Amino acid sequence: MNSKKHILLSWSSGKDSAWSLHILRRDFQYEVVGLLTTFNEVADRVAMHAVRRELVEMQAAAVGLPLWAVSLPWPCSNEQYESLMAQTCAKAVDEGIKGVAFGDLFLEDVRAYRERQLKATGLEPIFPVWGLPTSQLAREMIAAGVKAKLTCVDTTKLDRSFAGREFDEALLADLPPQVDPCGERGEFHSFVYAGPMLKEVIPVVIGEHVVRDQFVFADVRAVDAVVDCGPRM
Numbered sequence: 001m002n003s004k005k006h007i008l009l010s011w012s013s014g015k016d017s018a019w020s021l022h023i024l025r026r027d028f029q030y031e032v033v034g035l036l037t038t039f040n041e042v043a044d045r046v047a048m049h050a051v052r053r054e055l056v057e058m059q060a061a062a063v064g065l066p067l068w069a070v071s072l073p074w075p076c077s078n079e080q081y082e083s084l085m086a087q088t089c090a091k092a093v094d095e096g097i098k099g100v101a102f103g104d105l106f107l108e109d110v111r112a113y114r115e116r117q118l119k120a121t122g123l124e125p126i127f128p129v130w131g132l133p134t135s136q137l138a139r140e141m142i143a144a145g146v147k148a149k150l151t152c153v154d155t156t157k158l159d160r161s162f163a164g165r166e167f168d169e170a171l172l173a174d175l176p177p178q179v180d181p182c183g184e185r186g187e188f189h190s191f192v193y194a195g196p197m198l199k200e201v202i203p204v205v206i207g208e209h210v211v212r213d214q215f216v217f218a219d220v221r222a223v224d225a226v227v228d229c230g231p232r233m
Contacts, residue, residue: 013151014151019146100118167190
């Protein structure tokens, strides 16, 4: 009998949520049964990361999990967001899900908000990568075969030329010392297209760059063919 707790994973499409899945799949306590992603319903893209929905659907297929998509209106007030998330949490509880995992690393205010959001829902907040040293973690991800593109850069914290770059050792070497190696303070966001948590590589190319306020977004697009990346770790 499987005694693991069924949980959802908050899935941004980036490296931290992907690495959280990798860790959780080796944890005897939990079984991830779905990826929870919020989309801007007007743009049909992941909030902040600006990743196309079709790419997130490809990720979900590549990790072998259903996508729990939550469509957010634009603009979206905090009250609307919390109402929609409360409905999703209620649905999860009805389906026997016991918790939601997040890829947060060290921001105490963000963690506190997640905990408040889930407090009355009956769902346990889980933080599988919390407190891991980010410099070490970034290199561990890269060494394990995680491949990601930077989809969004906050130009108040990092030069716009980083948008669209590969998340690799060369990028880490080029980051200014005040920038977190995992971009935890919002310096950058990413899209994972390969790694030990995916059954196949998702071939992608970088399209146009779009500037909105202080942010530069690199449009990641899928290439038609899907390449097998071999056995999972």
